[in-house]
Amino acid sequence: MDQATLASIPATVSHALAEDVGSGDLTAALIPAARIARAELITREDAVICGQAWAEEVYRQVDPAVRLEWSCAEGAQLATGATLCRLHGPARALLTGERTAMNFLQTLSGTATSAAQHVEVVAGTGAAILDTRKTLPGLRLAQKYAVRCGGARNHRSGLYDAILIKENHIIAAGSITAAVQAAQALDAGVPIEVEVEDLAGVAEALRVGARALLLDNFTLDMLREAVALRNLEAPDAELEASGGVSLDTLRVIAETGVDYISVGAITKHLQAVDLSMRFAFAEDAD
Numbered sequence: 054m055d056q057a058t059l060a061s062i063p064a065t066v067s068h069a070l071a072e073d074v075g076s077g078d079l080t081a082a083l084i085p086a087a088r089i090a091r092a093e094l095i096t097r098e099d100a101v102i103c104g105q106a107w108a109e110e111v112y113r114q115v116d117p118a119v120r121l122e123w124s125c126a127e128g129a130q131l132a133t134g135a136t137l138c139r140l141h142g143p144a145r146a147l148l149t150g151e152r153t154a155m156n157f158l159q160t161l162s163g164t165a166t167s168a169a170q171h172v173e174v175v176a177g178t179g180a181a182i183l184d185t186r187k188t189l190p191g192l193r194l195a196q197k198y199a200v201r202c203g204g205a206r207n208h209r210s211g212l213y214d215a216i217l218i219k220e221n222h223i224i225a226a227g228s229i230t231a232a233v234q235a236a237q238a239l240d241a242g243v244p245i246e247v248e249v250e251d252l253a254g255v256a257e258a259l260r261v262g263a264r265a266l267l268l269d270n271f272t273l274d275m276l277r278e279a280v281a282l283r284n285l286e287a288p289d290a291e292l293e294a295s296g297g298v299s300l301d302t303l304r305v306i307a308e309t310g311v312d313y314i315s316v317g318a319i320t321k322h323l324q325a326v327d328l329s330m331r332f333a334f335a336e337d338a339d
Contacts, residue, residue, distance in 0.1 A: 104161035116146030168203025180307035270296035
């Protein structure tokens with residue numbers, strides 16, 4: 054995990070707990086304060102597990118007396134019914150942190166699982182799966198990390214670490230050439246990519262020196278032609294297919310010879326993994 058993601062976890066968890074706990078967990082207060090419990094966290098479907106650091110931080114903030122013992126490594130593929138984690142500590146704390154910890158684990162495991170499914174489909178083609186900026190608000194770094202856990206790669210993290218010249222930038226600048234030249238003149242030390250919508254745009258972008266092109270909603274034939282043009286004019290340029298991508302179309306897109314396929318659905322249309330926490334026993338502390 055990179056340092057930026059690691060550093061973001063305490064604040065992200067604090068905000069999530071504030072949403073859920075507010076002024077206090079009224080229902081957990083029904084349980085005797087001295088009661089100690091054990092619980093197990095299991096998955097009810099096949100999944101790539103992600104989010105352990107967030108779950109641990111939840112219980113660190115709720116009550117450091119809670120102990121989590123993981124039965125799997127982060128990024129592991131688990132089968133239905135497998136145990137992820139065993140928890141031990143004050144029953145009130147286990148209950149108070151349950152939903153927040155589960156929300157992080159279910160969401161990030163869902164992201165990692167989706168990423169892994171997409172990566173599996175393109176295996177052997179040479180194409181890599183990229184995420185996008187279509188992430189859940191406040192969970193950008195967490196979901197980008199989950200994408201990596203699933204074996205896919207990250208596109209830019211935000212508007213600050215790469216230049217992606219899109220349709221509206223091109224319209225505002227006047228042309229692909231003008232926009233790319235302006236980006237090059239910035240000399241910002243970050244990658245520059247330009248979105249193109251047709252083969253004429255591919256040719257123009259390559260002529261002006263663009264070495265990363267996003268092929269927006271190209272047909273399969275257009276993708277193949279774009280790859281052939283790239284191979285002829287600028288073999289070092291990288292091509293990214295985007296738009297109209299699903300698990301059903303992914304393989305044929307990858308087989309056109311593009312280098313990357315960006316898939317917003319990995320982080321935007323995710324399905325949370327079905328996890329369940331069950332108490333094993335509870336007893337009063339000595």
